[in-house]
Amino acid sequence: MTCSDTDFSIVSACSLNLASTSASTSAGLIDLTSLNEPKDLFDFDPNRKSVQNEKISVRNFHAWLKNDLKIREQQLPDIVEKIEKKEAILPNYDAILIDEGQDFETDWLRLVSLLLNTKTQSLLLVEDRAQTIYKRKRSYVQDTGLSFQGRSKVLSINYRNTQQIVKFAWDFYREHSVFKNKVVNRDLEGEIIAPQSTKRKGPDPGILKAANFFDEMRLVSRQIKKLHEEKKVPYEEMLILYRVKRTHKFPIIDIIKRSLTEYGLPFYWITENDVSKRSFAEEDGKIKISTIDSSKGLDFRAVFIVNVDSMPFPLEEDKEREVSLLYIGMTRAKEYLCLSYSGESEFTKYLDQVFSNRNRMLKRIEQIK
Numbered sequence: 001m002t003c004s005d006t007d008f009s010i011v012s013a014c015s016l017n018l019a020s021t022s023a024s025t026s027a028g029l030i031d032l033t034s035l036n037e038p039k040d041l042f043d044f045d046p047n048r049k050s051v052q053n054e055k056i057s058v059r060n061f062h063a064w065l066k067n068d069l070k071i072r073e074q075q076l077p078d079i080v081e082k083i084e085k086k087e088a089i090l091p092n093y094d095a096i097l098i099d100e101g102q103d104f105e106t107d108w109l110r111l112v113s114l115l116l117n118t119k120t121q122s123l124l125l126v127e128d129r130a131q132t133i134y135k136r137k138r139s140y141v142q143d144t145g146l147s148f149q150g151r152s153k154v155l156s157i158n159y160r161n162t163q164q165i166v167k168f169a170w171d172f173y174r175e176h177s178v179f180k181n182k183v184v185n186r187d188l189e190g191e192i193i194a195p196q197s198t199k200r201k202g203p204d205p206g207i208l209k210a211a212n213f214f215d216e217m218r219l220v221s222r223q224i225k226k227l228h229e230e231k232k233v234p235y236e237e238m239l240i241l242y243r244v245k246r247t248h249k250f251p252i253i254d255i256i257k258r259s260l261t262e263y264g265l266p267f268y269w270i271t272e273n274d275v276s277k278r279s280f281a282e283e284d285g286k287i288k289i290s291t292i293d294s295s296k297g298l299d300f301r302a303v304f305i306v307n308v309d310s311m312p313f314p315l316e317e318d319k320e321r322e323v324s325l326l327y328i329g330m331t332r333a334k335e336y337l338c339l340s341y342s343g344e345s346e347f348t349k350y351l352d353q354v355f356s357n358r359n360r361m362l363k364r365i366e367q368i369k
Contacts, residue, residue, distance in 0.1 A: 061108055076107040083114045094120045100296060101127035160299050162202035165337050168354075169330035175350060176323045205330070207355045208340035209348075213250045213307060216342040217259035220304050223338060224287065225263055227302055233336070235266055237301035238287045241329045243310045249343075252307050256289060270294060292329040303333035308351065309343030322347075 057068070065071050069090055071079055082088035094117045098104060104112075116123060161169070206223070210216035220240070227233045245253045253269070260267045270280045270290040277294065288300070305326070312322035326347060330337055341348045 061104070076111060080107060080110050080114065083111075090115055092117050095122035095124070097124045097126070099126050101125040160334055161331055162200050162335060163198070164202055164204050165330065165333055165335075168205045168337065169327055172330070172347075172350065173323060173327045176319075176347070178320055202335045204358070205333075205337035205339065207351050208338060209352070209355075210340065210342040212342050213252065213255055214259075216306060216340050217255050220306055220338070220340055221259045221263040221265060224260075224265060224302075224304065227336060231336075233302050234285070235287045236283055236285050239295070239298070239300040239303045239332060240267075240287060240289045241292045241295055241303060241305045241332070242289070242307055243292055243313055243325070244307075247307070247310055250307075252310075253289070256306065260287065292325045295332050296328055299332050299334050301334050302336035302338075303329065304338045304340065305329045306340050307342075308339050309341040309345045309348045311345060311347050 059068065062073065065073060065076075079088060079090075083090065092115055096112055096116060098109075098112065113123065208216065208219050208223070210219055224235075224238060227238070228235060240256060242252050242256065245251075257267065257269070266286040268276075268280055268284060268286040268288055270277055270288050271294050280288070290298075292305070308326070311326055312319050316322055330339075339351060341351070
C-alpha cells in the first residue's frame with residue numbers, strides 16, 4: 001500500500017524536513033529521543049548563532065526515495081535489512097522532521113530511523129490521528145526503535161478553524177469513528193486527541209440539500225458568488241472539495257466546472273493531473289477544486305464540500321477512512337464551511353438530523369421571544 005499521488009503533489013503529505021550531516025543540527029528542531037525533554041516545544045537558545053548554509057531539504061516521502069536515495073518503494077524491505085546488516089550505505093541526517101506522521105508506514109519509519117545520525121538521533125514527528133487515512137500499526141517504538149514515552153507534546157488547541165467549525169467537525173467524528181471511545185487518556189499511545197478551539201468565532205457551517213447534483217452545484221455557485229460580493233471573500237480563498245470525479249449517476253467534476261462557468265466564476269482544478277498539482281498557485285484569483293484526499297495540509301477561508309452523499313464511498317471497504325476524509329475536508333475551512341448533497345447516505349442522514357435540530361432550536365428561540 002502506498003499513499004496515492006494526490007497526497008503528495010499539493011500538500012506534501014507524508015513530508016520530511018531533512019537536515020544533512022554536513023551541518024549542525026538546526027536550531028528549533030527538538031530532539032524528542034534525548035534523555036532531557038525540552039521545557040518548551042520550541043526551546044530555542046537565544047544566544048545561539050543562526051546556522052548558515054544549514055542544507056535543509058523538504059521532500060515528500062516518495063520524492064525523497066526517488067531523488068535523494070535513488071531507490072524504489074518496492075525495495076524498502078530489502079534496503080532496510082541491508083542497512084541493519086551494514087551491507088548498504090545511504091545518507092545520514094542530523095535531524096528529521098516528519099509531518100502527517102499518522103500516515104507513515106512501518107517500513108517508512110524504520111528507514112527514517114536508520115538514517116538518523118546516531119549521535120543526534122533527532123526526530124520530530126507530528127501527527128493527528130483523527131486524520132488517519134492509511135492503515136498502519138500504532139507502535140512507534142517497534143517501527144523506529146526509538147522511545148517517545150515522556151518525550152512527547154500534546155498540541156490540542158486548533159488555531160485554524162473557528163469554534164463553530166471545530167465543534168461541527170468533531171461532533172461528526174465522535175458520532176461515526178470507531179475510535180470514539182479512545183478519546184480519553186492522552187498518555188496512551190493510540191488515542192485520539194480531542195481538539196480545543198480558540199476564542200475565534202464565525203458562522204455555523206452551512207448544510208445544503210438539493211433535488212439533484214445539477215441543482216446542488218447551482219446552489220453552491222450562488223453561495224460562492226454571494227460570499228464574494230457580500231463578505232468580500234476573494235475567490236482564491238475558496239475551495240471546492242469532492243470525493244470522486246464521477247459516480248454512477250453524475251459526472252461530478254464536469255458538472256462542477258460547468259456550473260462555475262455558467263456563473264462566471266474563475267476556477268482552477270488542482271487535481272486534474274500531476275502537472276496541475278505541481279503548478280497550482282494560491283494567489284491566482286481563482287476558486288480551487290480538489291479531491292478531499294489532496295486537501296491535507298491546505299486551508300482556505302471558505303470550503304464547500306459537495307456530493308457528500310457519495311460518502312461513505314461504496315467501493316471503499318474501510319469506513320473509518322471515509323470518516324477521517326470528511327473530517328479532514330471540514331477542517332480545511334478557516335471561517336466558512338458548507339456541505340451539500342442531493343442523495344442519501346449514512347453521512348447525509350446525520351446532516352439531515354443536524355439540520356432538523358437547528359430548526360427546532362430556532363423555533364424555540366422564536367417562541368421565547
